[in-house]
Amino acid sequence: MTTWTRGGPGLTRRRMLMGTGGVAALAAFGGLPTRLRAQAPVRVAGIYTVPVEQQWVSRIHLAAEAAKAAGQIEYSFTENTANTDYPRVMREYAESGAQLIVGEIFGVEQEAREVVLDYPDTAFLLGSSFPPDPAYPNLGVFDNYIQDASYLSGIIAGAMSETGTIGMVGGFPIPEVNRLMHAFMAGVRESKPEAAFQVSFIGSWFDPPKAKETAFAMIEGGADLLYAERFGVSDAAQERGVLAIGNVIDTQADYPDTVVASALWHFEPTLQAALAKVASGSFAAEDYGIYSFMKEGGCSLAPLGTFEGKVPQAALDLVATREAAIRDGSFTVEINDTEPTSS
Structure with a gap:
């Protein structure tokens, strides 16, 4: 101790x-x-x-x-x-x-x-x-x-994905992870209703190599944007030249050409x-x-930083509208704790 x-x-x-x-x-x-x-x-x-x-x-x-x-x-x-x-x-x-x-x-x-x-x-x-x-x-x-911020990050993700195929790598399918993934997916569909998702859980809270290998498989399966619920996912995205959305912390400084946005806790x-x-x-x-x-004040969307000016304005306008509604209570992001699945 x-x-x-x-x-x-x-x-x-x-x-x-x-x-x-x-x-x-x-x-x-x-x-x-x-x-x-x-x-x-x-x-x-x-x-x-x-x-x-x-x-x-x-x-x-x-x-x-x-x-x-x-x-x-x-x-x-x-x-x-x-x-x-x-x-x-x-x-x-x-x-x-x-x-x-x-x-x-x-x-x-x-x-x-x-x-x-x-x-x-x-x-x-x-x-x-x-x-x-x-x-x-x-x-x-x-x-x-932090489903509110996860939802907003999903709006940006949907606008930035060209293929409409998004990979999501999580630790374990427990409520705290599931609800963020569902909120993110709901946000993605706001920008890209036809989006498809690859969902996988690595069975660990801290195994960057395993998360990275799982992400590689998703990229090979057509994903051009990854939801980085675990460390290791953004490394895979960076190496293969696809984009990523961060979770809980802002790692854009480590991945300036990869991490578009992050939902911060x-x-x-x-x-x-x-x-x-x-x-x-x-x-x-x-x-x-x-x-x-x-x-x-328990969550927020990280600044776009290096992706300033690269996200479609329509998506940014929707993020601003939804964020204002979340803050004043006129819009509620659904809390869904069930295990998400690939689509």
């Missing part, structure tokens, strides 16, 4: 994802809540089953690092935690005095809940496919409900809501997924 003052040189991609904009990121979401400014920093522990540079976990880690840089929290984390070790690490952090434990328990749902019951004075904010349960009053659940609103409730003593079994919605 790491200590509360963990540091280290990290990896190249990690420095890119985590090394900039900490305080700025927090400021972008309203800064430090007034009720927390005069209080001692909250002791927060992160437990992650993958490296912190992985897309999904990186957003949690970035938000925590921003809060730490602002003096709001003390932060320690453990990465690459096997599901079999997850309950043990939860217990160790709870025993060491963590006030809030964040992480993801998709592969260890019941075991994690057993730990939660043993530490009623510790708040747990954990990614989960299940709803909150009053039987576990100190367990708040969340997921990356911002964990800051979720973390801020939890910290405020920890500070007020009102943390409870709630669904924090709503803080990932676009109207809550």
